[in-house]
Amino acid sequence: MSGGSAALQPPADAVKPVRHADAPAPGELLGAHYSQCFGCGGEQPHGLHLEARAGEGVSLTAEFTVQSAHQGAPGLAHGGVLTTALDETLGSLNWLLRTVAVTGRLETDFARPVPVGTTLYLSAEVTAVAGRKIYSSAVGRIDGPDGPVAVRADALFIEVKVDHFIDHGRQEEIRAAMNDPDQIRRARAFEVNP
Numbered sequence: 001m002s003g004g005s006a007a008l009q010p011p012a013d014a015v016k017p018v019r020h021a022d023a024p025a026p027g028e029l030l031g032a033h034y035s036q037c038f039g040c041g042g043e044q045p046h047g048l049h050l051e052a053r054a055g056e057g058v059s060l061t062a063e064f065t066v067q068s069a070h071q072g073a074p075g076l077a078h079g080g081v082l083t084t085a086l087d088e089t090l091g092s093l094n095w096l097l098r099t100v101a102v103t104g105r106l107e108t109d110f111a112r113p114v115p116v117g118t119t120l121y122l123s124a125e126v127t128a129v130a131g132r133k134i135y136s137s138a139v140g141r142i143d144g145p146d147g148p149v150a151v152r153a154d155a156l157f158i159e160v161k162v163d164h165f166i167d168h169g170r171q172e173e174i175r176a177a178m179n180d181p182d183q184i185r186r187a188r189a190f191e192v193n194p
């Protein structure tokens with residue numbers, strides 16, 4: 001991986017991540033955590049529609065195909081969109097820990113341009129946990145899961161309570177989420193299975 005800045009180096013008391021007993025089995029699709037999510041939701045026409053699949057341990061793979069709505073330069077993926085794909089992939093790892101967490105810091109290296117129509121094959125793992133801090137890394141390849149590296153990222157996620165979303169999200173969407181039995185079930189799964 002790229003190494004990252006000092007803020008992304010786990011402290012001496014960090015421990016190895018522990019896969020939650022109820023984490024989806026290796027090979028299983030994780031599914032969208034929220035239908036309106038720009039990264040993974042099915043109800044965002046120009047979203048990434050990223051699909052993540054559980055791996056062994058606290059790792060996963062994901063795929064995202066660059067659409068014309070994702071361009072920066074003509075015919076090329078926008079760097080911010082590629083970072084979004086990495087953020088979503090890294091964020092999905094927290095499901096394997098059954099921890100609700102948000103991105104605190106995300107550092108991205110762009111190694112190769114990614115043309116529209118390209119499928120980005122991502123793989124990610126949690127490398128360490130220190131209290132509320134979750135350290136993770138991801139890499140995105142083109143031309144197949146073993147192809148050349150186009151992007152890579154190191155990140156620090158911070159564990160939060162579900163209240164983080166309820167307190168800070170716009171009320172309109174929070175009310176809708178509260179009325180959605182699926183969303184509530186997902187939120188509660190975290191609260192009763194810490």
Ligand SMILES: CCCCC/C=C\C/C=C\C/C=C\C/C=C\CCCC(=O)SCCNC(=O)CCNC(=O)[C@H](O)C(C)(C)COP(=O)(O)OP(=O)(O)OC[C@H]1O[C@@H](n2cnc3c(N)ncnc32)[C@H](O)[C@@H]1OP(=O)(O)O
Pocket residue numbers: 007033039087088091092100101102103104105131132133156158160162165166174177178183184186187
């Ligand atoms: C019914 C409603 C349903 C609600 C939904 C239910 C479930 C949702 C489930 C899953 C959805 C979750 C995520 C979505 C998944 C994927 C999408 C990708 C993820 C994202 O896209 S997510 C959006 C972008 N993200 C943010 O919107 C965060 C904004 N931000 C904050 O909300 C605060 O900033 C916060 C909470 C991060 C920290 O605030 P805080 O007050 O809780 O904690 P504090 O500041 O004390 O930090 C504690 C320790 O982390 C260190 N630390 C903190 N930040 C750092 C940094 N940047 N660099 C280096 N170290 C950092 C400190 O240095 C300290 O370290 P130490 O303990 O050693 O002192």
